[in-house]
Amino acid sequence: MSDRLVVNKTYKQFIGxxxxxxxxxxxxPVSGAGGELLANxxxxxxxxxxxxxxxxxxxxxxxxxxxAYNRGQILYRVAEVMESRREEFSAEVARAGxxxxxxxxxxxxxxxxxxxxxxxxxxxxxPTVLGGANPVAGPYFNLSVPEPVGxxxxxxxxxxxxxxxxxxLAPVIVSGNTAVxxxxxxxxxxxxxxxxxxxxxxxxxxxxxxxxxxRNELVSPLAGHVAVDSLDLTGxxxxxxxxxxxxxxxxxxxxxxxxxxxxxxxxxxAQSPYLIDAFCETKTVWHTKGR
Amino acid sequence: MAPTGxxxxxxxxxxxxxxxxxxxxxxxxxxxxxxxxxxxGRLAPTINPATGEALAEVSVADxxxxxxxxxxxxxxxxxxxxxxxxxxxxxxxxxxxxxxxxxxxxxxxLETMDGGKPIRESRDLxxxxxxxxxxxxxxxxxxxDYAFSxxxxxxxxxxxQVIPWNFPLLMAAWKLAPALACGNAVVLxxxxxxxxxxLLLAEVLRDAELPPGVVNIVTGDDAAGAAxxxxxxxxxxxxxxxxxxxxxxxxxxxGTGKRLTLELxxxxxxxxFEDAALDQVTEGIVNGIYFNGGQVCCAGSRLxxxxxVADTVVGKLQRRMDTLRVGDPLDKNTDIGAIxxxxxxxxxxxxxxxxxxxxxxxxxxxxxxxERGFFHPPALFTNVSTAHRIAQEEIFGPVLxxxxxxxxxxxxxxxxxxxxxxxxxxxxxxxxxxxWMADRMQAGVVWANTxxxxxxxxxxxxxxxxxxxxxxxxxxxxxxxxxxx
Numbered sequence: 118m119s120d121r122l123v124v125n126k127t128y129k130q131f132i133g134x135x136x137x138x139x140x141x142x143x144x145x146p147v148s149g150a151g152g153e154l155l156a157n158x159x160x161x162x163x164x165x166x167x168x169x170x171x172x173x174x175x176x177x178x179x180x181x182x183x184x185a186y187n188r189g190q191i192l193y194r195v196a197e198v199m200e201s202r203r204e205e206f207s208a209e210v211a212r213a214g215x216x217x218x219x220x221x222x223x224x225x226x227x228x229x230x231x232x233x234x235x236x237x238x239x240x241x242x243x244p245t246v247l248g249g250a251n252p253v254a255g256p257y258f259n260l261s262v263p264e265p266v267g268x269x270x271x272x273x274x275x276x277x278x279x280x281x282x283x284x285x286l287a288p289v290i291v292s293g294n295t296a297v298x299x300x301x302x303x304x305x306x307x308x309x310x311x312x313x314x315x316x317x318x319x320x321x322x323x324x325x326x327x328x329x330x331x332r333n334e335l336v337s338p339l340a341g342h343v344a345v346d347s348l349d350l351t352g353x354x355x356x357x358x359x360x361x362x363x364x365x366x367x368x369x370x371x372x373x374x375x376x377x378x379x380x381x382x383x384x385x386x387a388q389s390p391y392l393i394d395a396f397c398e399t400k401t402v403w404h405t406k407g408r
Numbered sequence: 409m410a411p412t413g414x415x416x417x418x419x420x421x422x423x424x425x426x427x428x429x430x431x432x433x434x435x436x437x438x439x440x441x442x443x444x445x446x447x448x449g450r451l452a453p454t455i456n457p458a459t460g461e462a463l464a465e466v467s468v469a470d471x472x473x474x475x476x477x478x479x480x481x482x483x484x485x486x487x488x489x490x491x492x493x494x495x496x497x498x499x500x501x502x503x504x505x506x507x508x509x510x511x512x513x514x515x516x517x518l519e520t521m522d523g524g525k526p527i528r529e530s531r532d533l534x535x536x537x538x539x540x541x542x543x544x545x546x547x548x549x550x551x552x553d554y555a556f557s558x559x560x561x562x563x564x565x566x567x568x569q570v571i572p573w574n575f576p577l578l579m580a581a582w583k584l585a586p587a588l589a590c591g592n593a594v595v596l597x598x599x600x601x602x603x604x605x606x607l608l609l610a611e612v613l614r615d616a617e618l619p620p621g622v623v624n625i626v627t628g629d630d631a632a633g634a635a636x637x638x639x640x641x642x643x644x645x646x647x648x649x650x651x652x653x654x655x656x657x658x659x660x661x662x663g664t665g666k667r668l669t670l671e672l673x674x675x676x677x678x679x680x681f682e683d684a685a686l687d688q689v690t691e692g693i694v695n696g697i698y699f700n701g702g703q704v705c706c707a708g709s710r711l712x713x714x715x716x717v718a719d720t721v722v723g724k725l726q727r728r729m730d731t732l733r734v735g736d737p738l739d740k741n742t743d744i745g746a747i748x749x750x751x752x753x754x755x756x757x758x759x760x761x762x763x764x765x766x767x768x769x770x771x772x773x774x775x776x777x778x779e780r781g782f783f784h785p786p787a788l789f790t791n792v793s794t795a796h797r798i799a800q801e802e803i804f805g806p807v808l809x810x811x812x813x814x815x816x817x818x819x820x821x822x823x824x825x826x827x828x829x830x831x832x833x834x835x836x837x838x839x840x841x842x843x844w845m846a847d848r849m850q851a852g853v854v855w856a857n858t859x860x861x862x863x864x865x866x867x868x869x870x871x872x873x874x875x876x877x878x879x880x881x882x883x884x885x886x887x888x889x890x891x892x893x
Contacts, residue, residue: 246557251863251865251866251867251881252865253861253863253865253866254540254863254865255861255863257858257861259863259865259866261866261867261881261883266871346872355663356663358663359662359663359664360662360663362658362661362662362663363658363659363662363663365658365662366655366656366657366658366659366661366662367655367658367659368873369651369654369655369658369670369672369872369873369874369875369876371876372662376890378892378893384893385893386893389558389559389891389893390558391556391559391886391891394886398852398871398876399852399867399869399878399883400846400849400851400852400853400854400871401852401853401854401866401867401868401881402846402853402854402856403853403854403855403856403858403861403866404842404856404857404858405856405857405858
């Protein structure tokens, strides 16, 4: 054993491309499978939610304005950078929460990387599959295209900490949405490591914002925020999902939650172009034909 | 014969005959394939808004009736409808489409009598489009495997559908056709002021031999709609109506696991650039706002006109408005018929008064309104600022607010400056500008050099507070299926 003391990482929230503590100054201890302290995570606040939504809002038009080819390359780049840090991800997954074998953690990491690759390839294809020309009965050109809904709030499942997070995030941002993610409350650390990966992967600032802290403080301000256009409540329990959906109804915010098949995280059923569609609007353009 | 000095350009009355319509004095509910009395026996009159007189008495359903309707739908669904091959479901829908076409005149006249819209519109648009929707979705019923690649489309179960009064039969068709094509059973709740064509549709469904209970129709007031939406036996809720009611339904459905789609209000911008063909534009603006008396969720109620041509366009509009014929909806020459109800007329009048009070300038043509019934002349406001209520709130009447802009960027900002996002119009001869503008419209439907076009193959529905989900096209199937891996 070396006498060298390990340099521990400080885990912060990821807002607008910057790693920041909460404006509230709070933190909470995160423990591993054996009850040992892994780190203190930021205990985000209502104000942090508002800051993150503002960052997501201001980044959205620019991200949606990138070419589909460019967004696809950036998502692929996320997979590349994760691959290069696969050991770090696996070790962190294995340490988190109830813990799991290093082999299971490695499988989760691999599946998460492959999921980024799968969605990266959809960036310049889903409009072809989900939209198209409509043969209307009249002298009109008529075309439907899916467009990103805008800012999406994602409540990530508590466990496992990595693959479900990636499975819900990638289909949201591939179309040009920006996201405010509430990381797993119990296992938030790997979400912040993912944020570091995103920051290294040419994902523009504000496209993905990741908050850590207590769900019972953070879900409500996210669900009730007027600038949030859609919510993925997959990580909420039934009661909190119902409360959030009631709040969302006040601003006609679309609410999505993973189906049972989509919760088979390691299966192909967890990924779908219709999941991209769930966070899109269909825009239909008519134009007269004439000489 | 050449016109003489005495020649008058006044139109002679050209009323459509009401002979094809056979009204009953009382109507029951359509439950399990039969017309039955409501549990309470309560009835309410449905009014002809052009005369203010009652046409018939219609049952007012209560929670007990809704319960029977949902049970009938559930029984029909589990009793065979969900397992029927798509090709067989298709044939029922084709039958409905054909029966509607055969009885089109009867439906058109009844629609106009019950709702007040001009016969020209019910005859040429509402009824043919309703039939077209059934015809279109009939063809999907046995092709769902091709609609969603990699997934199987399974029906949801019992759909509760609550529809508005502005296109009564057409909205019933928009709701029923995709739901049935996908293999769901339905309880349909028509609007309180316009139940009659839905009840006539019940006859068509029976004549088509649709299995009893696959479609049930409960008439009544808002309480019946609320009971239907809240019923635990319902798997899916589809609502078209006001954003205010949409919020309440969203809150009601929250946490129940019911699927929900909403088609709500709008405050569409109709944007005119200086290079547009201004005579065509004038017709397009008139169609955009005065079609169905402006009682259209996607109506082009905000005219955004480029400053350089604003005076010209407003002048052309005013001259065109002078020639619009307001009056008897059954007259084949009528352009603007009756407002659907006294309550709606009051709301329009209140918003028009607010426009005057807030300093906008009102123009209405000199036209003589009928002495009876609910009528409002076409109205146009200039000197409107974006903060005025008439520029922000949905009026749902023949009232146009005119605003101006200088640059395309300003037009985009003003067009999107509303919580709604249902539709938008763009008028310019420059193709690249149309595409640039269309990209930036926060709206589910964008009409370029046209307005208020509808087709069963074309998805319709809103962004933001105009709702979610689409009706029409392949996208219109999605609200009625579960995609199974």
